[in-house]
Amino acid sequence: MPTCQNCHTEWSWKETMKASMILDTRMTCPHCQQAQYTSKQTHKRFMIYTPIMLVFVIFLPQIIDLSLTATIAFAVFLIIATLSATPLLLNLSNEEEFLFDKD
């Protein structure tokens, strides 16, 4: 689970899900109310994980010849699994970190 880099309190799964639902890299710590950001390491993890997930969703149903209903169910399952796993993959930072340096 992610730990706030300001107050060093570990966020619960529910707190992490609530904080990460905002479509922004800035999240507010539920304990100290300070801004926390997704770490560079987390950006890297998602950059590797997302294409793998897309390949699974697009090609696996064709390879094992799944029906359309089974494919949709499989895609929904993967989306829910990914969202549920987000708190386990997320690391926090006190400052906004970019995957690629701006200069």
Ligand SMILES: [Zn+2]
């Ligand atoms: Zn905090």
